[in-house]
Amino acid sequence: MFGRLNADAFKHDLIENLAGYSILIGLVVVIYLMFHHQRWKWIWKEYITSLDPKKIGVMYLVVAFLSLIKGLVDALMMRVQQMFSVGESFGYLEPDHYQQLFTAHGTTMIFFVGMGIVFALMNFVVPLQIGARDVAFPFLNAVSFYLYAVGAGLVVISLVVGVFSGTGWVCYPPLSGLAYNPGVGVDYWIWSVQIAGIGSLLSGLNFFATIVKMRCSGMTLMKMPIFIWAILGTLILILFAFPILTATIGMLTLDRYLDMHFFTPDFGGNPMMYINLIWAWGHPEVYILVLPGFGVFSEVVATFSQKRLFGYVSMIWALGAITFLSFIVWLHHFFTMGAGANVNAFFGIMTMLIAVPTGVKIFNWLFTMHRGRVLFTTPMLWFLGFVLIFTIGGMTGVMMSMAPIDFQVHNSLFLIAHFHSVIIGGVVFGFFAAFAYWFPKIAGFKLNERLGRYAFWCWMIGFILAFMPLYALGLMGATRRLDHYDAATGWQPLFVVAAVGIAIIFLGIGFQILQVIVSIKHRKQNLDTTGDPWNGRTLEWATPSPPPEYNFAVIPHVHDRDAFWTMKHARVHHKPHYEDIIMPKNSAIPPFIGGFSFLLGFCLIWHIMWLAAFSFVGIIICMIIRLSQKETEHLISAKEVEKHI
Amino acid sequence: MTEHLDVRAHHLEETYSKTIFGFWTYLMTDCILFATLFATFLVLHKNTFGGPGAKELFSLPFALTETLILLTSSFTCTLSKLAAFRNDKNKVIAWFAVTFLLGVAFIAMELNEFAHLVHDGNSWQRSGFLTAFFTLVGTHGLHISTGLLWMIILIVPVFRNGLTPVSLKRLTCLRMFWHFLDIVWIFIFTIVYLMGAL
Numbered sequence: 001m002f003g004r005l006n007a008d009a010f011k012h013d014l015i016e017n018l019a020g021y022s023i024l025i026g027l028v029v030v031i032y033l034m035f036h037h038q039r040w041k042w043i044w045k046e047y048i049t050s051l052d053p054k055k056i057g058v059m060y061l062v063v064a065f066l067s068l069i070k071g072l073v074d075a076l077m078m079r080v081q082q083m084f085s086v087g088e089s090f091g092y093l094e095p096d097h098y099q100q101l102f103t104a105h106g107t108t109m110i111f112f113v114g115m116g117i118v119f120a121l122m123n124f125v126v127p128l129q130i131g132a133r134d135v136a137f138p139f140l141n142a143v144s145f146y147l148y149a150v151g152a153g154l155v156v157i158s159l160v161v162g163v164f165s166g167t168g169w170v171c172y173p174p175l176s177g178l179a180y181n182p183g184v185g186v187d188y189w190i191w192s193v194q195i196a197g198i199g200s201l202l203s204g205l206n207f208f209a210t211i212v213k214m215r216c217s218g219m220t221l222m223k224m225p226i227f228i229w230a231i232l233g234t235l236i237l238i239l240f241a242f243p244i245l246t247a248t249i250g251m252l253t254l255d256r257y258l259d260m261h262f263f264t265p266d267f268g269g270n271p272m273m274y275i276n277l278i279w280a281w282g283h284p285e286v287y288i289l290v291l292p293g294f295g296v297f298s299e300v301v302a303t304f305s306q307k308r309l310f311g312y313v314s315m316i317w318a319l320g321a322i323t324f325l326s327f328i329v330w331l332h333h334f335f336t337m338g339a340g341a342n343v344n345a346f347f348g349i350m351t352m353l354i355a356v357p358t359g360v361k362i363f364n365w366l367f368t369m370h371r372g373r374v375l376f377t378t379p380m381l382w383f384l385g386f387v388l389i390f391t392i393g394g395m396t397g398v399m400m401s402m403a404p405i406d407f408q409v410h411n412s413l414f415l416i417a418h419f420h421s422v423i424i425g426g427v428v429f430g431f432f433a434a435f436a437y438w439f440p441k442i443a444g445f446k447l448n449e450r451l452g453r454y455a456f457w458c459w460m461i462g463f464i465l466a467f468m469p470l471y472a473l474g475l476m477g478a479t480r481r482l483d484h485y486d487a488a489t490g491w492q493p494l495f496v497v498a499a500v501g502i503a504i505i506f507l508g509i510g511f512q513i514l515q516v517i518v519s520i521k522h523r524k525q526n527l528d529t530t531g532d533p534w535n536g537r538t539l540e541w542a543t544p545s546p547p548p549e550y551n552f553a554v555i556p557h558v559h560d561r562d563a564f565w566t567m568k569h570a571r572v573h574h575k576p577h578y579e580d581i582i583m584p585k586n587s588a589i590p591p592f593i594g595g596f597s598f599l600l601g602f603c604l605i606w607h608i609m610w611l612a613a614f615s616f617v618g619i620i621i622c623m624i625i626r627l628s629q630k631e632t633e634h635l636i637s638a639k640e641v642e643k644h645i
Numbered sequence: 646m647t648e649h650l651d652v653r654a655h656h657l658e659e660t661y662s663k664t665i666f667g668f669w670t671y672l673m674t675d676c677i678l679f680a681t682l683f684a685t686f687l688v689l690h691k692n693t694f695g696g697p698g699a700k701e702l703f704s705l706p707f708a709l710t711e712t713l714i715l716l717t718s719s720f721t722c723t724l725s726k727l728a729a730f731r732n733d734k735n736k737v738i739a740w741f742a743v744t745f746l747l748g749v750a751f752i753a754m755e756l757n758e759f760a761h762l763v764h765d766g767n768s769w770q771r772s773g774f775l776t777a778f779f780t781l782v783g784t785h786g787l788h789i790s791t792g793l794l795w796m797i798i799l800i801v802p803v804f805r806n807g808l809t810p811v812s813l814k815r816l817t818c819l820r821m822f823w824h825f826l827d828i829v830w831i832f833i834f835t836i837v838y839l840m841g842a843l
Contacts, residue, residue, distance in 0.1 A: 110676045136663045137664075208670055216806065239673065239677075240677060244677060244681050247678045247681035247682055248681065251685065254769075254776070254780060259769075259770045260769050260770065260776040261773045262685065262773070262776055267694050267770075267772045267773060268689065268693060269692070269776070270688060273689070275686050310803060576721060581652075582653070620794075624798055628802065632686070635652075
């Protein structure tokens with residue numbers, strides 16, 4: 001009746017229980033507050049059933065933020081373990097639990113933090129910057145969000161029911177195969193990543209169609225803002241890479257559920273095939289995360305240097321080159337596989353080549369600042385921090401692209417330090433810059449600058465303390481995923497420094513939470529009444545803050561790259577001609593599809609097949625209902641639009 | 646009032662063009678999914694683990710019959726498009742019905758082949774080669790089955806309400822899907838059956 005699910009699934013040790021219970025208590029508190037303030041109807045109408053990308057962006061942000069906290073707690077727990085677990089002492093975590101921690105940390109940070117903030121940014125910014133009222137497929141957009149949230153939810157529920165995977169975040173077979181991992185852990189990984197991955201693919205398709213088909217009149221490809229170009233590169237990567245992930249996880253699933261032999265070492269399977277395929281997705285994925293960051297910095301640097309971006313065309317070529325090259329470097333993740341010197345040399349050289357377009361971008365940003373009137377606001381601070389950290393990460397990346405060096409540092413903490421430098425420097429700092437930059441557009445008021453600066457310095461110092469020791473430790477031979485080491489290695493002081501670094505990063509997060517709270521409290525002083533708080537250059541600043549449901553009362557016509565900048569300085573005032581606007585109505589079907597998908601994933605993990613079949617049918621019925629709905633859109637008359645101006 | 650109609654007509658046109666473009670994009674992602682499965686098949690197709698290989702298992706005349714049925718269904722599917730151009734509701738339904746029956750025949754033949762293989766002890770658990778074969782061909786079969794279900798879902802409203810702009814748009818997507826599966830099958834026939842059995 002309940003498949004593999006029995007009372008044992010709920011038995012955990014003290015530390016795991018603590019995590020599970022605190023999440024449950026948090027949930028109860030939220031539900032209580034919702035009842036207390038009678039906000040259910042409001043949240044249902046304004047957010048849960050909304051098809052407005054600006055609202056969906058907020059929901060992405062909430063899930064990504066909660067995931068970020070969870071991922072950071074995982075990281076902190078690992079570092080504390082490494083701080084104490086030396087020589088005679090074995091720390092406070094069981095090895096099994098430690099394995100789950102590093103797996104959950106990686107999975108959460110990439111799929112639910114990284115992808116979450118990428119899609120949050122797309123939802124907020126893309127329609128506004130291209131002068132569109134909506135995305136191409138608003139309903140699909142909401143469904144994608146719920147699939148993403150379901151993935152995150154499955155990772156969280158593994159804290160309470162059963163265990164999470166302990167195989168590392170890319171789940172290599174044969175370790176992740178049925179023979180070595182018969183439990184539910186790997187299945188949790190499979191279904192959370194698979195469901196969220198399908199959501200990402202659908203989102204990618206949606207925004208690709210949006211950018212290609214819905215730009216306002218006059219916005220030719222070479223007049224698009226660089227952020228849109230960066231997102232277009234990201235979307236192309238998503239469209240090419242995510243189907244590979246879907247197929248690969250699908251094959252692993254068949255190995256585990258139907259006893260197939262894709263990746264088993266026996267019966268003619270080939271485990272290396274999985275590793276090739278997962279990185280054929282995994283390497284582009286890295287660029288999927290970082291290209292939007294590049295786009296954000298291009299906007300931020302131009303705005304706060306009060307200058308046109310330097311080298312627009314070369315930026316686009318650089319983006320294109322990165323997009324293309326990212327598909328022919330995947331083998332550098334496993335030079336040690338033994339593919340032979342020539343193969344390794346090819347992939348090594350291709351990897352080094354990526355440094356060229358990336359360098360072009362860095363110099364373009366620096367030249368944009370050159371002779372500009374630079375305003376050192378928080379987004380600019382994040383940019384400067386990015387330049388330092390990302391460049392260190394990039395250079396160590398080039399080091400590791402040489403196969404002989406990689407043989408020495410493969411799977412060591414040196415690698416960990418490298419990819420955290422590029423991901424935290426590029427993706428996380430990029431997102432924080434974007435958050436400070438576009439927050440007034442979303443909320444209607446600016447964030448507190450002083451607390452933002454405190455947060456920046458905490459992150460910066462915390463990052464250096466947390467990751468520079470790892471470079472040294474890696475060169476000294478410390479491997480990744482290490483939960484115990486010998487006292488004679490002399491590594492302990494460096495691990496202590498790394499743990500202190502994480503604590504300082506937590507302080508930074510604390511300042512950011514405080515920043516949002518204080519800014520909401522003092523919002524009256526920081527109201528953005530003009531819609532253009534930073535003297536911006538692109539179309540999103542042409543709308544009021546926050547923008548109306550339909551973004552633009554009149555769809556703009558673009559003549560130049562920095563479209564809004566030109567409009568501001570042209571001083572031409574036509575009497576605007578308002579037209580009726582057709583917008584999608586809210587729909588309750590996406591949250592239902594999400595609910596059924598959650599049930600489907602959960603039941604497949606626990607082998608409750610009858611309920612899984614039921615939820616699958618539920619999803620299909622939801623889609624049929626949607627197809628048979630007639631009035632899915634509503635019309636806002638020209639008069640109403642005019643009244644709101 | 647005419648302005649309302651203008652906005653609505655324009656909106657309908659835009660939605661059509663967006664949907665077709667989006668569907669093309671979806672088909673291309675599906676193409677990559679199949680490419681991944683083809684790549685895996687090509688890596689594993691010699692790993693028979695002492696069991697039978699393609700030469701012993703596949704019958705070319707059988708696979709050719711399947712191919713001809715599927716190609717014919719693509720043809721009848723296109724005839725429904727011609728009928729849709731003439732706004733001939735009954736012919737649209739009739740040609741989709743023929744397409745549906747041919748699709749069912751194809752799936753029945755495929756299931757029959759699978760059943761024989763499993764019955765003779767050559768299931769997907771036998772070897773890496775058979776794993777890859779069942780998954781590649783089965784994924785195509787699953788797509789065809791989805792297409793059949795989709796035909797039912799789309800044709801019922803046409804039967805009741807006639808051809809509306811929305812139903813024409815959806816039928817166009819369905820036809821694209823059907824043709825795409827045809828092309829994938831050509832590759833399966835060539836790579837799995839022809840190259841395997843010759």
